[in-house]
Amino acid sequence: GEDVEQSLFLSVREGDSSVINCTYTDSSSTYLYWYKQEPGAGLQLLTYIFSNMDMKQDQRLTVLLNKKDKHLSLRIADTQTGDSAIYFCAEGAYSSASKIIFGSGTRLSIRP
Amino acid sequence: DGGITQSPKYLFRKEGQNVTLSCEQNLNHDAMYWYRQDPGQGLRLIYYSQIVNDFQKGDIAEGYSVSREKKESFPLTVTSAQKNPTAFYLCASTRSGQVNEKLFFGSGTQLSVL
Numbered sequence: 764g765e766d767v768e769q770s771l772f773l774s775v776r777e778g779d780s781s782v783i784n785c786t787y788t789d790s791s792s793t794y795l796y797w798y799k800q801e802p803g804a805g806l807q808l809l810t811y812i813f814s815n816m817d818m819k820q821d822q823r824l825t826v827l828l829n830k831k832d833k834h835l836s837l838r839i840a841d842t843q844t845g846d847s848a849i850y851f852c853a854e855g856a857y858s859s860a861s862k863i864i865f866g867s868g869t870r871l872s873i874r875p
Numbered sequence: 876d877g878g879i880t881q882s883p884k885y886l887f888r889k890e891g892q893n894v895t896l897s898c899e900q901n902l903n904h905d906a907m908y909w910y911r912q913d914p915g916q917g918l919r920l921i922y923y924s925q926i927v928n929d930f931q932k933g934d935i936a937e938g939y940s941v942s943r944e945k946k947e948s949f950p951l952t953v954t955s956a957q958k959n960p961t962a963f964y965l966c967a968s969t970r971s972g973q974v975n976e977k978l979f980f981g982s983g984t985q986l987s988v989l
Contacts, residue, residue, distance in 0.1 A: 794974055805879070806918075806967055836949060840886065851917065851989030855974035860906065861925075863974065865917035 765789040767866035769852050774872045783838040783869045785852030788833065792854040795828060797837045799848045800868065806851060808838070844873050877902045881966050881981035887989050888960060890954065895953045896984045898966035904979070906972035907949040911935060912963040912983075921964075923950055925972040953986060961988050 768789045775781045787795070792815050798806040812819045812835075814827045819826045825838040839846055849868040856862065879900045879921040888894045900907065904956045906925045920933030924943040938957025943949055953960045969976040 767917065798978075803884075803983070803985075805881075805967070805982050806978070807980070808977045858974055859925075860969045860972050860974050860976055860978060861908065861920060861923045861931070863978070867915055867917045 765850065765856065767807050767834075767854055767864050769850075769866040769869045772870050772872070774874060775842050776874045778843060779841060779842055780843045781871055782840075783837045783839075783844065783850050783852075785835040785837075785866055786833055787800070787854045789854060789856045789864075790833065792833075792856045793853040795819050795826075795835050796851075796853040796855070797824075797826065797862070798835065798851040798853060798865075798871070801848045808830055809850075815839055820821065833838065839871075841869075847871060877906070879966055879968055879979055879981035880966075881984050883984060884982070886984055886986045888986060889989050891955045892986065893952055893954050896953070896964055896966075896986070898949045898951065898981060900949075900966075900968045900969055900981075901949050902970075902979060903946070904968035904970050905946070906969045908967045908978070909933075909939070909941065909949070909951045910965045910967065912965055918965065921951065923972075945982070958979060960986055973975075 796811040797809045823840045852866040882897045907921040909921040922941040924930035940952045966981040967978045
């Protein structure tokens with residue numbers, strides 16, 4: 764079946780850029796999402812990209828999509844302590860939101 | 876402010892007991908969802924509902940039940956048939972259930988077994 768994979772942990776120094784990577788298997792994916800989860804809380808949508816785009820930038824966030832390799836990345840510039848969270852990659856390939864598949868999440872920790 | 880409210884934040888279940896998790900939204904959204912989150916795993920869909928009085932099983936519905944009697948409410952019951960219920964449960968909603976809509980999440984309920 765369809766799958767979304769991410770590494771579980773990433774540690775970066777405060778002020779550096781963070782790059783969180785994700786791979787997915789469903790070539791018919793139309794929407795790819797990044798959600799953020801802070802401790803003990805629900806998920807919040809950070810950004811999303813349509814499958815016909817290569818890149819999307821939103822302030823400190825840059826999403827890159829390599830559709831050929833089915834690879835998605837999220838770059839956070841000038842990483843701050845408030846960016847500490849779990850970041851989930853998700854893909855939606857069909858018309859219903861019930862079919863969205865989430866990755867296992869990458870826990871981002873910030874070193875001083 | 877509009878949003879999704881889940882209660883309680885922490886819940887303990889005894890052996891053989893059914894427990895119900897509450898989810899209420901005031902976003903006027905048609906579609907609501909229940910996800911289960913286990914450490915190091917992605918969210919897995921338990922049940923979803925796209926309209927009042929109708930709901931469908933997700934990927935891991937066994938041992939769970941839901942109802943959708945009101946648009947704003949989508950309670951989840953974890954039955955005694957669910958042998959491994961310890962997890963973080965998240966309720967979410969979207970405006971109409973389309974894939975291009977933002978999922979709004981509640982703050983979750985942590986269920987543990989005594």
